[in-house]
Each structure stands twice: as structure tokens, then as C-alpha cells.
Amino acid sequence: MQCSDRKKGCRLDILDQKIDTSTATGKAFLQMLGVFAEFETNLRKERQLAGIAAAKGKGKHLGRKASLTDEQKKRSGQRTRPG
Numbered sequence: 001m002q003c004s005d006r007k008k009g010c011r012l013d014i015l016d017q018k019i020d021t022s023t024a025t026g027k028a029f030l031q032m033l034g035v036f037a038e039f040e041t042n043l044r045k046e047r048q049l050a051g052i053a054a055a056k057g058k059g060k061h062l063g064r065k066a067s068l069t070d071e072q073k074k075r076s077g078q079r080t081r082p083g
Helices: 024-057 070-080
Strands: none
């Protein structure tokens, strides 16, 4: 991949994909790749949110497990109280 500054009249050539952004076709193709990449990201996000909602619906605990037991939390609170 060769990359240059567009403002100075330079272009981006992706050598292994044969995409030349100095042409109208190359620019359009690169923009289409960006659209499909964003679309896939949105699909992945929707699937993830659906999976989280399904897990919550089944009563599964999400997130990491507590590092302290209830007893440890109680003892910790007693040590920090004044008096």
C-alpha cells in the first residue's frame, strides 16, 4: 500500500487489491468497502445486544464475578467506620 497526502494531489494505491483512489472508480470502490465495513459492525453490535438480552432473560449473571464475599464486604465496612 502506498499512501500520500490527498490535499497535495496525491493518491492511495492498494497494490494487492488493485484499488487506485486517484480514479472515480477507485474512490467509489473504497467508499463502498467502508460502507460494508460499517454495516458489518452494526450487524455484530445488534447480534451482541440480542445475545445479552437473551442471557438476561434466562437469568444469567453478566459481568465478572464479585471479588469479595458478603462477609468480606461486611468486615471491610466495619474497619473503615470511625469510632
